Structure formats: structure tokens, C-alpha cells
Amino acid sequence: MSLLDFLAILQGAGATVGLSLSGIALGVPLGLALALARWGRVPIVAPIVATYVSVMRATPAVTLALLIFFALPNAGIEMDPVPTAILTLTLNTAAFNCEIWRAALLDFPRDQFDASVAFGMGSRLRFLRIILPQIARGCLPALVNEMSLLIKASPAVAVLGIVDATRAAVRVGAETYRPLPPLLVALVIYAIIVAVFIVAQRSFERNRSAAAASPAPLAATA
Numbered sequence: 001m002s003l004l005d006f007l008a009i010l011q012g013a014g015a016t017v018g019l020s021l022s023g024i025a026l027g028v029p030l031g032l033a034l035a036l037a038r039w040g041r042v043p044i045v046a047p048i049v050a051t052y053v054s055v056m057r058a059t060p061a062v063t064l065a066l067l068i069f070f071a072l073p074n075a076g077i078e079m080d081p082v083p084t085a086i087l088t089l090t091l092n093t094a095a096f097n098c099e100i101w102r103a104a105l106l107d108f109p110r111d112q113f114d115a116s117v118a119f120g121m122g123s124r125l126r127f128l129r130i131i132l133p134q135i136a137r138g139c140l141p142a143l144v145n146e147m148s149l150l151i152k153a154s155p156a157v158a159v160l161g162i163v164d165a166t167r168a169a170v171r172v173g174a175e176t177y178r179p180l181p182p183l184l185v186a187l188v189i190y191a192i193i194v195a196v197f198i199v200a201q202r203s204f205e206r207n208r209s210a211a212a213a214s215p216a217p218l219a220a221t222a
């Protein structure tokens with residue numbers, strides 16, 4: 001396999017990272033919003049969200065990508081392959097993120113919630129200052145795991161014509177009649193991408209643990 005072949009796979013890996021990060025950046029907050037709708041048992045909205053989550057979790061990403069790409073034009077909405085891929089990954093990961101966030105919300109200590117209410121905190125301040133920091137820390141390993149799964153599911157968008165790492169490797173293998181080397185390169189690239197997420201998660205957890213264990217600075221005496 002030549003250097004140009006390797007660079008082609010590397011370029012495809014760039015597309016994989018870009019699409020995956022876009023899906024993560026949109027899917028994580030969307031999943032949180034959906035979880036809040038279910039947790040708060042918002043009338044009408046909660047059962048719709050529950051249905052959406054069940055359907056999305058049962059639908060393969062490749063099927064969802066094709067459905068969006070071919071169905072939306074019938075509704076008068078034209079989308080290029082890249083926005084379609086981002087929408088596919090976002091809708092897919094949001095459903096799984098919803099369940100991760102919802103589980104954390106259900107496990108949130110009720111006494112802390114009641115205490116914040118007793119102190120007169122509004123719902124917005126209570127969520128931002130009390131609830132979100134704690135559930136985010138607890139959800140982090142599961143969220144990183146879901147991000148890893150999304151990266152590994154991203155080759156599904158190749159059906160839209162997007163050249164990601166896997167499609168680039170297959171193309172190089174077809175041109176050189178040696179499919180194994182480029183596929184092994186793609187495998188190593190995926191492993192490196194996922195490892196970066198895991199290392200970042202562990203580093204963040206160590207920093208949080210160190211910050212929590214460090215003594216608070218003494219107040220200045222008059």
C-alpha cells in the first residue's frame with residue numbers, strides 16, 4: 001500500500017471524525033432535552049419521546065440514513081449527503097443519550113432536590129447548579145461509551161456516497177487488489193480515535209477527583 005493510499009484512508013478518517021463529532025455535539029444536548037421531557041412527565045410530549053427513543057434504538061443507522069435521504073425530498077426538503085449523515089447520527093445517538101441521562105435523573109438523590117426547593121431555588125437554577133453537574137459526572141463513562149459506539153456506527157453513512165475511513169479503505173483495496181492492508185489501517189485508525197475519547201474521559205475524571213480531594217482555601221481573616 002502506497003503513501004497516497006494511506007493518505008486517502010487518513011482523509012476518510014477525517015470525514016469520520018468530523019461527522020461523529022457533529023453528531024455527538026448535537027446528540028448529547030438533544031438527548032438531555034428528551035430525557036428531561038420524559039423525567040418531567042410532560043403531558044403528550046413524554047409518550048412521544050418514549051416512542052421516538054424506542055423506534056430510534058431499534059432502527060439500524062444505515063436504514064435511518066436511507067430513509068431520511070430518500071423520504072425528505074418527498075416532503076419538499078432537499079438535503080445533501082453530509083447534512084443527512086449528521087442528522088442521522090444525531091437522531092441515532094440522541095435516543096441512546098436520552099436513556100443515559102434519564103437513568104441518571106431517576107437516580108438523583110431526592111433529598112438534594114427537596115433541599116434546593118426549600119432554599120427557594122428556581123427550577124432553572126436548581127437544574128444548572130445542583131442537578132446537571134452531578135448527573136453529568138455520573139453519566140460520563142456511559143456517554144463516552146455511546147460516543148465510541150457512534151464512531152463505530154458512522155460507516156453506515158457511506159451508503160450516502162460519503163467517503164469515510166471504511167469506504168476509503170474498501171476503495172483502496174479494490175484498486176490494489178489487496179483488501180487486507182487498507183482495512184487493517186482503517187481498524188487501527190478507529191482504535192486510535194476511540195482511545196482518544198477514553199483517555200480524555202479518564203483524564204477528566206482524574207482531574208475532577210483531584211479537585212474534589214484538594215482542601216478548600218482558607219477564608220481570609222479580618
